[in-house]
Amino acid sequence: MAVYSLTGKDTIIINNIPLNNFANGDIGTLEVPNNLFEMATGSDGNTIFALDESGQNANLTVRVLMSSNDDKRLNGLIPQSNDFARTVLLTGSVVKQVGDGAGNVSYNTYLLAGGMIRKLPDIKSNVNGDTEQAVVTYQISFANGKRNIV
DSSP, X not given: OOOOOEEEEEEEEETTXXXXXXXXXXXXXXXXXXXXXXXXXOGXXXXXXXXXXXXXXXXXXXXXXXXXXXXXXXXXXXXXXGGGGGOOOXXXXXXXXXXXXXXXXEEEEEEEEEEEEOSOOOOOOOSSOOGGGGEEEEEEEEEEEEEEEO
């Protein structure tokens, strides 16, 4: 029997406010770069499994329209180096709705905590009509990411 997966209406939320002013193409990407554990096998097949706490780190990249409300709000969340210790960490979530073709919908949700915008966004100038010059990309790193499916 075939299994169907219908996606759409994804939601990206930073500090309890949904982002809405997205660019074209990939509007957001969540990457979990590290393993949950490390493993080593030695003599006689004896194996050690060691929890790697960095396996919960997550990196969110979002692409918004330049000078949009989302761009202005995210720009205001960039950590200030003159008083870094007072930086308020970000929370976030990424929700992907997935239908089964029979009217049932599940929600794949990543809950994110302990985040900071990693770097100032790049900018581009182009005289040949490159639309990327109107897009701002933010890279946000989170200390903790958890996945739920309901």
